[in-house]
Amino acid sequence: MHPILIKIGSFTVYSWGAMLALAVLIAVWGISRIARREGYDSNLVLDLVILCVLGGLIGARLAYVLVYDWPGFLANPLIVFAIGPGGIEGMIWYGAFIGGIIPFGLYIWKKSLSFWKIADMFSPYLALGYALVRIGCFLRGCCYGNITTGPLGMVFPYIDGFSRYPTQLFSSALNLVLFAFLLWFYERRSFSGQVFILYLLGYGVYRFMIEFFRYSVIYIGPFTLGQIYTLGLLAVGLGLYYWRKRQYDGAVYVSRNRRR
Numbered sequence: 001m002h003p004i005l006i007k008i009g010s011f012t013v014y015s016w017g018a019m020l021a022l023a024v025l026i027a028v029w030g031i032s033r034i035a036r037r038e039g040y041d042s043n044l045v046l047d048l049v050i051l052c053v054l055g056g057l058i059g060a061r062l063a064y065v066l067v068y069d070w071p072g073f074l075a076n077p078l079i080v081f082a083i084g085p086g087g088i089e090g091m092i093w094y095g096a097f098i099g100g101i102i103p104f105g106l107y108i109w110k111k112s113l114s115f116w117k118i119a120d121m122f123s124p125y126l127a128l129g130y131a132l133v134r135i136g137c138f139l140r141g142c143c144y145g146n147i148t149t150g151p152l153g154m155v156f157p158y159i160d161g162f163s164r165y166p167t168q169l170f171s172s173a174l175n176l177v178l179f180a181f182l183l184w185f186y187e188r189r190s191f192s193g194q195v196f197i198l199y200l201l202g203y204g205v206y207r208f209m210i211e212f213f214r215y216s217v218i219y220i221g222p223f224t225l226g227q228i229y230t231l232g233l234l235a236v237g238l239g240l241y242y243w244r245k246r247q248y249d250g251a252v253y254v255s256r257n258r259r260r
Helices: 015-037 042-068 070-075 077-081 093-110 115-140 167-186 194-210 225-259
Strands: 004-008 011-014
Touching (some): 004 015, 011 015, 015 115, 042 070, 042 093, 093 115, 115 167, 115 194, 194 225
Antiparallel strands (some): 004 011
């Protein structure tokens, strides 16, 4: 693979970090365009993206350590901030999501803004950013799939000599589709929060499917740990959709009665 994208003397650009930086830049540009159309200050977007990225990286690393290296964490909690040759070592998306949404929500609450409206603006670019970062995972050689003898397999030489599913590329492709759908749907949403909730549901469906092909070391019955998390995410997403839809339908009903 190509974990190092550019190396000039002691100056090194790692593939994963480069894709994360590209994802952040595109997100700031794309969300800012939507924000200006909706009447928001584009500086708001930059603040939120920075907070989400920092919180997401910490949350992703903390989740990984708690799940996979609990004894090591008890011995030295600072391993959460361990930096390896290619950047931060070992992360979990669900930790990144929780770690990012906490400062996101606190910032919006402090500014007295609408969480649902701004979450809708961010959601398509969450999917696009995820797709780009997964390309970084592919170049780095992590987050690979199970062994296969099929035509879709390829060898990850830093891991072993077996042919494995390139689940990073599968993930990237499916999230690009999700990005395109959410961006198209944004202008057609019925209520605030609909795009964000559809992102949660779309990610949940994708992640549950991809786990059948992705290499995992923790199983609970027939399901991977990732699939168990995903079932919880789908339940939350469906509950939020039902709740927000009822709020919207109720508001429409009240508005119609007032006009009569």
